[in-house]
Amino acid sequence: MRGKKLGSQTNRLLSKPSIKSTGVVVGPKEGQGPLSQYFDEVSQDDLLGMPSWEQAESTYLYKACKKALGKAELTTSDIDFFYSGDLLNQTASSNLAAKKLGIPYFGLFGACSTMTEGLILASKAIDGGYANNVMAATSSHNKGAERQFRFPTEYGGQRPPYAQWTVSGAGAAIISQEDVGPQISYVTTGKVLDWGISDAYDLGSAMAPAAYDTLKNHLEDTNQQVSDYDAIFTGDLGIQGSSMFRELCEDDGIEVAMYHNDCGLLIYGSDQDVHGGASGCACSATVTYGYVLKLFEQNKLSRALIMATGALHNPQIVQQNVTIPTICHAVVLENISSSNNQNVGGDTSG
């Protein structure tokens, strides 16, 4: 038995699969933000020469996968399985990218939690000996998401101050058994929670309880404290959700503020007029696979908890007076050989 089950939601991956390479491609707005230097490619426009936002999103995804392959000096035939999902109905972006890649494919739907959902399944495939190299990826597109979940951007509707901005871009990671990058040592699979939010603009508040619940269970399952991490990154809680998450943790004695940062507060600058922060599947994927992994490489981080958060929001169900279910999956990244770490959590907000 390789993957020991700890407590109710966590597996310890005894062989510690590692992230061999990543690929991150983002849109122009993300390229104007403070993390620009950490991304492999910034597109000049958000259509990438495609006839629609949906096909542009899939192009981001495909490009991110090709970047990851190129950096690992691998081709598609070296990848045993591809795990991908996105926000579009029927995960259209991932399906089209999977068609172009031609890799045996597991389609996922975890909304903005897809990044860690895919990483959990991918790292178990390596740890269990089912594959030599696998790829996990996800994408989102601001304009595609807006017209599917809210209003077409052409409508020019006013966004409330707590609304988050869906990231345009994609992130991909190749996971392998070789010890060549940050290792995945523990994975915690989330449960679906719903604390009664039905406002499709307030997804940070909807997801905060799921993030709190997954963190609490992760710490209990692994018998750890938040201080066992250099940093804890939530996916896309934004300003409102991050504040709620910290409050829920602190009310329960989990002093997370010193360690916590949110990918949705890192990718855009305060001058970029995104209101409540960033969101979208690509938010945690681009920040983690771009910025966080660079911190590992630079030995500024040696142990981080990545908790991508997802609002499993279906507009038709909300019209039927059902509130929004949410989920959060967590993955521990650690760099056993590194030292000289520096706490990068804290009160950063963008």
Place this chain on the structure above:
Amino acid sequence: MRGKKLGSQTNRLLSKPSIKSTGVVVGPKEGQGPLSQYFDEVSQDDLLGMPSWEQAESTYLYKACKKALGKAELTTSDIDFFYSGDLLNQTASSNLAAKKLGIPYFGLFGACSTMTEGLILASKAIDGGYANNVMAATSSHNKGAERQFRFPTEYGGQRPPYAQWTVSGAGAAIISQEDVGPQISYVTTGKVLDWGISDAYDLGSAMAPAAYDTLKNHLEDTNQQVSDYDAIFTGDLGIQGSSMFRELCEDDGIEVAMYHNDCGLLIYGSDQDVHGGASGCACSATVTYGYVLKLFEQNKLSRALIMATGALHNPQIVQQNVTIPTICHAVVLENISSSNNQNVGGDTSG
């Protein structure tokens, strides 16, 4: 290393996880069909007391899971992970069922291939030692699928003769390490194929090439012939797709006709006016977990290949002149201790 990788797409599961129990709940039309006796529950109407088709679908799913739990004498807290997906945008049926069940959840999107996609991931979780019991499930609802993918049924549009009828219902299976039911010995993960179909009524033809490709690769990876199986069940190719699948196989020297049956040709009778056969995530799930597993129990089958087929159809993408990507995942069920087998493939059509 537990899960040996064979060829390009197949894993051999050395510990052979087994199906401990299943739960199958269907709608009234499915209850009037020839397989009625194999289902655990037939609902009197297709709303099940819910205010919408979508919520009714999720109720089918939840009920199927509860049936499987009841038959295994387990509760939700005995299940380590829940793998589920469906056809609804953002897999709404699965998300709501996962919320009620409270089991750590992996959301999947594989359209009508979800049944085997979930079974592959679930059986690997058991085989890899990550869990003691897991549950894989899927659902569909005729009226919910019609209004999302084609036209609301109230519109009364004429269906072409090759159109398939989406099954209302759900199937769930509990997979465990105990040797208590048919074992899962090989799993073959599909690649996304697209042979250029854009007619949302002709999904059987769209999926047939994916089924052929997965069968061909499965046989090559495992160095087997179709005659190594008592029966080969495709998911929901229907009349048109089944005929195309057999032709593609036979043109390639794979004499599948004697062994092949299609879940989409089994669930409804010829008097039920479903035109081209059945489809939907619940098609392969209800037929496999109801009927096929009963054949194993009765020793009429000892080795079968289950190949759920999925059209990864997104109406918006098709409106953009992109054709429909498809996929097929295969799982080998075998009952090592059984004898007295009987070939149940062949030319049955419904």
